[in-house]
Amino acid sequence: MRYRAGLQTQAKILDATRKLIAESGLEGTTIKAVCERAGVLPGSFYNLFDSKEQAVLTVVRQAIDAADPDPEQLGNESLKDLVEAYVRFVTGQGDLARVYIGIAVSGSRGKPELRGRVLRHHQARVSRFRQAIEKERPGLSEQDSTRRAETLVTSLNGVALHRVLDPKFDVAVHARALLEGATT
Amino acid sequence: MRYRAGLQTQAKILDATRKLIAESGLEGTTIKAVCERAGVLPGSFYNLFDSKEQAVLTVVRQAIDAADPDPEQLGNESLKDLVEAYVRFVTGQGDLARVYIGIAVSGSRGKPELRGRVLRHHQARVSRFRQAIEKERPGLSEQDSTRRAETLVTSLNGVALHRVLDPKFDVAVHARALLEGATT
């Protein structure tokens, strides 16, 4: 993959894969469907990717990266910043958010690669939230701040999950309530 | 299906289906796998069920029913009762809880039957939680109590979701924290 044509084809395939996962989950994401939507034939797909799983993993990596804001400023942002960034991710990048949530539930079974990646990401996220909580409430024990961070992160995922089912669900309102609950 | 043998076979098939969905998701739940685990041949399966989807739907219906405590005492239980019942369901009936959570995301796509069922059940659940909240905090507006109930129910789902990924995750602790957040 060194020519322009190859790079364009790769982008088209990844776009198609992302949209298909968001629309119909891993189950509905077949090579045939991806190729049809990308306007490409299977031969081209396998010229650029070793397997279907490789393409899926690339998209999942994109989704996980997109769920975290400004990785450079790690440790310098407020809890409100973190929550708002997640709300923006869920409401503004619907496709990636659906991939993220969908993988967290169904895609991790029997696929250690995916499961490990999701769990590692979750842990990093909890740690980041914990730091922000400790900055806001310096008196808390580490155990307590960790517990609050875990409750907040998993609850936010639950709210995001419901938005996948009901697009009218107001994520921002519930995120605000959870934010308040975590700091009082 | 009128003889005892048929009823026994039906029960064996549903048990196998439930366990397989819990272990390996919808994707891994094939007719062959279900039949092998149930000690039955495909012909017997299709003598009792019209399709794979029918068997899956039956299991999902069981899971949804099991998520609600004492349907007869509707409206008479405290918020704490409701939360504790959900924790018991998630921690004690892992199989069904996994089916419920998994279906809510991955299974509902492209299957209006399932999607509608899940959303209707969610609405009933929110309404039940709202009533309990209003009894605990009589001063709240309906809009406010509804918002609190929605936050609580979706957050509990998020906590339960994470337990699917990490069996060591302490659901009870986080459920308690969410319960407190909903009533203060």
Added chain:
DNA sequence: ATCGTGTTTGAGTATTCACTCTAATTTGAT
């Protein structure tokens, strides 16, 4: 004991899946 009906058998069907292969075409540095 008989007989209609429910149940099981187990091979068989059509389809779809991820993936391969070879030949033809396109690319871009020279």
Added chain:
DNA sequence: ATCAAATTAGAGTGAATACTCAAACACGAT
């Protein structure tokens, strides 16, 4: 313009899928 390498075309592979069917068998009311 040339040519090696990158890319594409598109039919084809074997395995797995959901599902079917006719024949054998088991049940239980009579």
